[in-house]
Amino acid sequence: xxxxxxxxxxxxxxxxxxxxxxxxxxxxxxxxxxxxxxxxxxxxxxxxxxxxxxxxxxxxxxxxxxxxxxxxxxxxxxxxxxxxxxxxxxxxxxxxxxxxxxxxxxxxxxxxxxxxxxxxxxxxxxxxxxxxxxxxxxxxxxxxxxxxxxxxxxxxxxxxxxxxxxxxxxxxxxxxxxxxxxxxxxxxxxxxxxxxxxxxxxxxxxxxxxxxxxxxxxxxxxxxxxxxxxxxxxxxxxxxxxxxxxxxxxxxxxxxxxxxxxxxxxxxxxxxxxxxxxxxxxxxxxxxxxxxxxxxxxxxxxxxxxxxxxxxxxxxxxxxxxxxxxxxxxxxxxxxxxxxxxxxxxxxxxxxxxxxxxxxxxxxxxxxxxxxxxxxxxxxxxxxxxxxxxxxxxxxxxxxxxxxxxxxxxxxxxxxxxxxxxxxxxxxxxxxxxxxxxxxxxxxxxxxxxxxxxxxxxxxxxxxxxxxxxxxxxxx
RNA sequence: CGGGGCGUAGCGCAGCCUGGUAGCGCGUACGGUUCGGGAUCGUAAGGCCGGAGGUUCAAAUCCUCUCGCCCCGACCA
Numbered sequence: 001x002x003x004x005x006x007x008x009x010x011x012x013x014x015x016x017x018x019x020x021x022x023x024x025x026x027x028x029x030x031x032x033x034x035x036x037x038x039x040x041x042x043x044x045x046x047x048x049x050x051x052x053x054x055x056x057x058x059x060x061x062x063x064x065x066x067x068x069x070x071x072x073x074x075x076x077x078x079x080x081x082x083x084x085x086x087x088x089x090x091x092x093x094x095x096x097x098x099x100x101x102x103x104x105x106x107x108x109x110x111x112x113x114x115x116x117x118x119x120x121x122x123x124x125x126x127x128x129x130x131x132x133x134x135x136x137x138x139x140x141x142x143x144x145x146x147x148x149x150x151x152x153x154x155x156x157x158x159x160x161x162x163x164x165x166x167x168x169x170x171x172x173x174x175x176x177x178x179x180x181x182x183x184x185x186x187x188x189x190x191x192x193x194x195x196x197x198x199x200x201x202x203x204x205x206x207x208x209x210x211x212x213x214x215x216x217x218x219x220x221x222x223x224x225x226x227x228x229x230x231x232x233x234x235x236x237x238x239x240x241x242x243x244x245x246x247x248x249x250x251x252x253x254x255x256x257x258x259x260x261x262x263x264x265x266x267x268x269x270x271x272x273x274x275x276x277x278x279x280x281x282x283x284x285x286x287x288x289x290x291x292x293x294x295x296x297x298x299x300x301x302x303x304x305x306x307x308x309x310x311x312x313x314x315x316x317x318x319x320x321x322x323x324x325x326x327x328x329x330x331x332x333x334x335x336x337x338x339x340x341x342x343x344x345x346x347x348x349x350x351x352x353x354x355x356x357x358x359x360x361x362x363x364x365x366x367x368x369x370x371x372x373x374x375x376x377x378x379x380x381x382x383x384x385x386x387x388x389x390x391x392x393x394x395x396x397x398x399x400x401x402x403x404x405x406x407x408x409x410x411x412x413x414x415x416x417x418x419x420x421x422x423x424x425x426x427x428x429x430x431x432x433x434x435x436x437x438x439x440x441x442x443x444x445x446x447x448x449x450x451x452x453x454x455x456x457x458x459x460x461x462x463x464x465x466x467x468x469x470x471x472x473x474x475x476x
Numbered sequence: 477c478g479g480g481g482c483g484u485a486g487c488g489c490a491g492c493c494u495g496g497u498a499g500c501g502c503g504u505a506c507g508g509u510u511c512g513g514g515a516u517c518g519u520a521a522g523g524c525c526g527g528a529g530g531u532u533c534a535a536a537u538c539c540u541c542u543c544g545c546c547c548c549g550a551c552c553a
Contacts, residue, residue, distance in 0.1 A: 028545085032544085087552095140552070142552065150552070150553075203553095226553070262553055294511070299511095300511095326511095328515095329510080329513085331512085334513055335513070335514045
């Protein structure tokens with residue numbers, strides 16, 4: 001605990017790891033590439049789950065659970081899918097001491113097993129739509145892993161829907177993208193750009209992949225969530241046909257969509273500072289900590305008495321941490337809770353008891369103010385709301401300040417050789433031009449934004465006609 | 477898979493070159509003084525020196541093999 005966090009400007013990557021480890025969010029496990037999510041970190045995941053789950057249900061989805069193990073033959077049915085995922089799969093070959101007749105893949109994603117089941121369940125248009133979500137763990141054998149951002153096993157939710165028409169599937173993919181956007185902005189306080197992925201970046205087996213893309217404090221992009229219009233690819237691979245309203249047999253239209261524990265990494269990298277985690281109030285399981293301060297027994301009882309009254313009042317509305325640990329001095333406690341991102345700290349010492357006040361400190365701004373205990377409930381409420389809003393604003397300002405329109409290739413390569421950020425440039429749509437930028441700068445097309453201006457331009461690489469700008473950035 | 481680094485107390489490390497009683501800091505436990513920004517003093521507990529084999533009177537240290545982890549690249553949510 002005495003360890004200091006490496007400041008962001010010294011080493012961003014070490015800073016991130018320090019925040020995660022010292023904030024007790026996660027720890028390295030004995031299994032390579034897999035991490036342990038500790039209670040403080042898991043509480044954030046639970047917040048993500050609670051809110052998204054509610055939003056999924058409000059949009060008509062229901063939860064189900066499919067098996068962890070997928071028969072090898074299923075994995076091989078959709079050509080692009082196999083190619084995309086096979087290299088990063090772990091495979092079970094022995095069960096009960098016996099070599100298995102058919103190998104079982106540990107799911108890297110569940111499209112295949114789910115569509116095998118949908119074949120059984122879908123006969124008629126009357127069986128549609130199916131709107132199922134599952135909360136699960138998946139495994140992808142990654143070469144290089146980073147806490148939360150890329151671990152071989154991770155937790156996520158995956159929605160898998162089946163529809164009568166192409167239009168309906170497209171609508172669903174966009175609807176869920178908007179659910180993700182709302183969640184990212186209103187809860188995580190991370191502004192996101194909605195858009196479509198280029199061919200090379202889309203999901204293996206999808207027609208289109210949509211994404212919400214966010215900027216981290218090192219100006220790199222992080223894909224925070226994706227939704228896919230799978231077209232009829234999986235229905236064809238698994239032969240899922242239904243009798244439509246005209247009595248004809250047709251293939252089902254599909255979507256899938258997911259967000260993962262990576263969102264916790266995004267949350268950390270978007271807001272935290274050199275003191276540690278900064279949580280938007282809505283993501284804090286316990287948004288308030290009270291730190292009583294005293295000298296000697298006499299003060300101790302007076303302070304604790306007073307502080308407990310404040311606690312009782314706040315508890316009517318919030319979950320509150322009351323830190324009366326004897327073995328630590330106040331300064332230590334301040335640092336400790338700052339590390340864990342608690343949005344509001346209330347310091348209560350002898351002076352405050354005398355004035356019937358408490359010192360309120362906001363984690364994001366670190367600004368202190370004295371608050372009368374009579375109005376403390378209101379004041380805390382206002383500050384929590386303000387903090388939620390201001391954190392989003394701050395992140396948005398940062399992103400906009402680091403987003404630039406660039407029209408010359410030389411400037412583009414120079415930009416990514418420097419401090420980087422988001423670049424809006426014209427692109428003709430060819431994979432070759434996209435690839436050239438990638439090999440020259442390591443930046444990729446993160447998004448073809450929905451809201452881009454219709455604008456005649458010339459591709460920044462080849463000079464061919466382009467109808468709008470796309471976003472280039474280095475990404476996690 | 478390529479490059480680099482490292483395995484010694486819970487954590488971070490020194491000791492290894494030049495073999496000879498395993499050490500430091502932090503943390504932990506107990507006691508005292510402290511308490512408005514990471515306190516301090518005292519006492520104590522805590523080790524198959526990653527594993528196997530070899531050399532030697534003697535190995536954390538020398539030799540061989542092996543296992544694992546971390547960081548940087550190519551791949552990926």
